[in-house]
Each structure stands twice: as structure tokens, then as C-alpha cells.
Amino acid sequence: MCKYLYQFLKTILAFTASACLQAPRHNYIILTLLLCLNFINATPAAAANVSNDLLKQPATEITVSLGNAANELKFEPNHLELQAGKRYNLRLTNPSQLKHYFTAKDFADGIWTQKVEAGKVEIKGAIHEIELKPGAEAEWVFVPLKSGTYGLRCPIAGHTEAGMIGEIVISN
Structure with missing residues (x-):
């Protein structure tokens, strides 16, 4: 699912790239979207590691x-x-x-x-x-x-x- 979301956002970003060059505020939006994509892709693995570490921790x-x-x-x-x-x-x-x-x-x-x-x-x-x-x-x-x-x-x-x-x- 993350792969498809990434492709969708990439297409939108490519389509609006020329408009973003004229408005610096849009560059921040693109940067934010790209950062979000990195967190989306990393979240399941990071969550699995955190929960496994917690379950190994003595209560x-x-x-x-x-x-x-x-x-x-x-x-x-x-x-x-x-x-x-x-x-x-x-x-x-x-x-x-x-x-x-x-x-x-x-x-x-x-x-x-x-x-x-x-x-x-x-x-x-x-x-x-x-x-x-x-x-x-x-x-x-x-x-x-x-x-x-x-x-x-x-x-x-x-x-x-x-x-x-x-x-x-x-x-x-």
C-alpha cells in the first residue's frame, strides 16, 4: 500500500513541480510530503522492533x-x-x-x-x-x-x- 501511495504522490509532485519553482512556500509542502513518505515506509518495521524490544523487557x-x-x-x-x-x-x-x-x-x-x-x-x-x-x-x-x-x-x-x-x- 505504501508503494502505491508513494507512486501517487510522486505523480502529483511531478505534475506540480513547475508551479512550485515559482512559489517557495510550495517547496516546503513538497519537502514535508517527501519526509512523510519516508516515515510511512519506515513505520511498520520500526513499530515491530519497538514492540519486540518491549516484550523482551522484564516487567x-x-x-x-x-x-x-x-x-x-x-x-x-x-x-x-x-x-x-x-x-x-x-x-x-x-x-x-x-x-x-x-x-x-x-x-x-x-x-x-x-x-x-x-x-x-x-x-x-x-x-x-x-x-x-x-x-x-x-x-x-x-x-x-x-x-x-x-x-x-x-x-x-x-x-x-x-x-x-x-x-x-x-x-x-
Whole structure:
């Protein structure tokens, strides 16, 4: 497909070459198009190398409890510091007698999720929140892509207000 796109753009550029000589602004457009073509051709190979390298990288394991045995409404720990481009295995546990959610949509939008495992089920693709029933455990393997500070909360009525909130910081 890239080959055909390249030929199409090459034909358009050849057709408009004489007009571009008269207008320097058009030269920038042609240069930009040519640079884009180089990135289009290189992207699949580069992406494959990056993903293979990430999958070979050992995942740093972090455990977060959603609540505790005393049924306190909190994340333990409630502050996570991660690095962009590093692979993590986030172990989520719920030792309480209540169900809880690990909800951090903006954080989830800025990561690449390899998988989520819970019980005998493995889920792949975009994940925005994870619900853990009492005694449940789940593992979320991901790579942060976008630096920033993101809010974490349990959106069950009264849980956020009672202090079941946290912060996830991703640095470069």
C-alpha cells in the first residue's frame, strides 16, 4: 500500500513541480510530503522492533490493594511513580469485603496495554477501568507512553468521597 501511495504522490509532485519553482512556500509542502513518505515506509518495521524490544523487557511488578481487610476505602499505595517506555505488571488485589474499581481513564488512554489477566481470562486491548470483587486479583501488563499526572479513583458511590483516590505520575 505504501508503494502505491508513494507512486501517487510522486505523480502529483511531478505534475506540480513547475508551479512550485515559482512559489517557495510550495517547496516546503513538497519537502514535508517527501519526509512523510519516508516515515510511512519506515513505520511498520520500526513499530515491530519497538514492540519486540518491549516484550523482551522484564516487567516491573507493582502491587496495589483496593481497600484492605478492615474495609477501609483507600488504595494502598495511593501514589504510583512510573516511567514512560518501561514495561509494568500492575497486580491489583481486593482484600476487602466490598467490590472496588481501579479507574484512571486519562492514565489508561496514555498507555499501551499488553494484557489484563484475571482468573483464567486474558483480556487484550484498551482498558479504562477494572472492577475487583471481594477477594479478587488481576494483573495489568502495560507500557506508559505519555508523561503526566493522572487521577485514580473508585467511582462507587461514596468511595471517592471517603478517600478512595490516588495519583499516578508518569515521567520520561
